[in-house]
Amino acid sequence: MRGQIDFSKRSDGRPVVVAGPCSAETEAQVLGIAEQLPSDITSIFRAGLWKPRTRPGAFEGVGAKGFGWLNAVQQEYGLPVATEVANADHVEQCLKHGIDALWIGARSTVNPFTVQEIADAVRGTGIAVMVKNPVNPDIDLWIGALERIIEAGSSNVAAVHRGFSTHEKGKFRNQPMWNIPIELKRRMPDLPIICDPSHICGNRPLLTDVSQKAIDLNMDGLMLETHLDPANAWSDADQQVTPNELREILNALIWRNPNSVDGEVKAKLEELRTVIDGLDHDILDRLVERLCITRQIGEYKKEHNITILQYRRWNEILDNRKAYLEGKQLSPRFLKKFLEAIHEESIHQQTLVMNTGELEKE
Ligand code: PEP
Ligand code: MN
Numbered sequence: 001m002r003g004q005i006d007f008s009k010r011s012d013g014r015p016v017v018v019a020g021p022c023s024a025e026t027e028a029q030v031l032g033i034a035e036q037l038p039s040d041i042t043s044i045f046r047a048g049l050w051k052p053r054t055r056p057g058a059f060e061g062v063g064a065k066g067f068g069w070l071n072a073v074q075q076e077y078g079l080p081v082a083t084e085v086a087n088a089d090h091v092e093q094c095l096k097h098g099i100d101a102l103w104i105g106a107r108s109t110v111n112p113f114t115v116q117e118i119a120d121a122v123r124g125t126g127i128a129v130m131v132k133n134p135v136n137p138d139i140d141l142w143i144g145a146l147e148r149i150i151e152a153g154s155s156n157v158a159a160v161h162r163g164f165s166t167h168e169k170g171k172f173r174n175q176p177m178w179n180i181p182i183e184l185k186r187r188m189p190d191l192p193i194i195c196d197p198s199h200i201c202g203n204r205p206l207l208t209d210v211s212q213k214a215i216d217l218n219m220d221g222l223m224l225e226t227h228l229d230p231a232n233a234w235s236d237a238d239q240q241v242t243p244n245e246l247r248e249i250l251n252a253l254i255w256r257n258p259n260s261v262d263g264e265v266k267a268k269l270e271e272l273r274t275v276i277d278g279l280d281h282d283i284l285d286r287l288v289e290r291l292c293i294t295r296q297i298g299e300y301k302k303e304h305n306i307t308i309l310q311y312r313r314w315n316e317i318l319d320n321r322k323a324y325l326e327g328k329q330l331s332p333r334f335l336k337k338f339l340e341a342i343h344e345e346s347i348h349q350q351t352l353v354m355n356t357g358e359l360e361k362e
Contacts, residue, residue: 007158016221091121163200173202194221298353
């Protein structure tokens, strides 16, 4: 029997917690984890039946054999269950076996044919669907997949932020690129977003920090892979935690309110925001002023037949502004991005002035 899934934040302000193993391995493993999950905290039990693996020859999931185990989780522990689907046949089997929620994996979200096939298969069923971000940082591809599922009549849809694969190999398995889920929330404000720190981190030590960041950004839920013996898990062994560790992570988090109900707090925030509004206007006015000068320089360069881009000057600007900010609270990374954006616009404006390319005209 399919339970009612609610992806929005719980009424006490706590996020939805999707917990359970990366893959269903054996009946004892699935039921053992379900038994030990903190029942006061867990909202949905997850376990992959079909596993997309990067290299052939790895464990590819138990498939349909695991439905009985997930049904036992529903019956014995009263938890709704979710699994990954990658084609219409998977969806049909899940529907037949009363699975409560589906998720579309990152490797499937990249393919509009696959997503459309899944959308057509869920049409009219009302089953809850989570759409993971595509592996590449393309917000439109993510939104497109969400739209296909919503257009198929699914009203119970959530996005899952699991990080993005890039050529940079940093401390994360998948770069969080927080600006992408933030932009998704701006463009689809009513859509719940669940953060999946397990697949972002790819390891255990970073899970708490990434979960906290998701909470601070007002995300609606957390998906955390949980296993009784993480080190010996058949997939994603480095990133899973035990049910006890899951409880520790969740207990360590500081829950925040999206809005304070306290009048005094609200008034103070309002006051600070008014100052920010004023400062932003000042910054924008100064930028416009700066660009006017840039255009004058462009005119002058045109008169004297001088190139727009001058590397020496550009390097000087970077070094000089960095030195100017020494000891102040702005990171060099931000300064560089900020100056690059200004420089790009300056070149664009000067190109317009010099009239050297129709291509530059917007
Ligand atoms: C998973 O949730 O186990 C999984 C395969 O995730 P992703 O599609 O995010 O890699
Ligand atoms: Mn996994």
